[in-house]
Amino acid sequence: MKIIRVASDFSKTPGGRFRSMGPKSGEEFRDIVAASLARGEAVTVVLDGVEGYGSSFLEEAFGGLARLKRWTHVELLRLLRIEAKTPEFKTYEREAKQYLDEAFMRA
Numbered sequence: 189m190k191i192i193r194v195a196s197d198f199s200k201t202p203g204g205r206f207r208s209m210g211p212k213s214g215e216e217f218r219d220i221v222a223a224s225l226a227r228g229e230a231v232t233v234v235l236d237g238v239e240g241y242g243s244s245f246l247e248e249a250f251g252g253l254a255r256l257k258r259w260t261h262v263e264l265l266r267l268l269r270i271e272a273k274t275p276e277f278k279t280y281e282r283e284a285k286q287y288l289d290e291a292f293m294r295a
Contacts, residue, residue: 189230191231192232192234193236194233195238199238202238202245203242203245205242206248214244214247218249221233222258225258225259225268230268232271233269234272235272235277236273241280246280246283250284250288254288254291257295264288270285
């Protein structure tokens with residue numbers, strides 16, 4: 189299983205939704221996670237330790253995985269874990285999971 193700790197492996201200051209909006213975007217992060225999943229790796233994303241997340245980053249990073257249409261909802265739930273270990277990041281964990289679920293409901 190691959191573990192991606194956003195703060196140390198990506199950025200302490202995640203950016204906006206798209207690459208065109210600047211560095212360390214949700215789109216860029218989504219593509220990193222998708223590449224691991226495409227290799228058949230299960231992925232755990234640890235959200236703790238950043239300065240904060242914009243909802244657009246989380247929606248694109250996680251809801252965007254559903255819109256790629258490479259995996260079913262069940263497959264992503266099996267292969268992808270989204271977690272926060274500290275209480276102040278649990279809200280982001282719930283939000284990221286919600287965006288993933290909502291994107292599949294709209295598809």
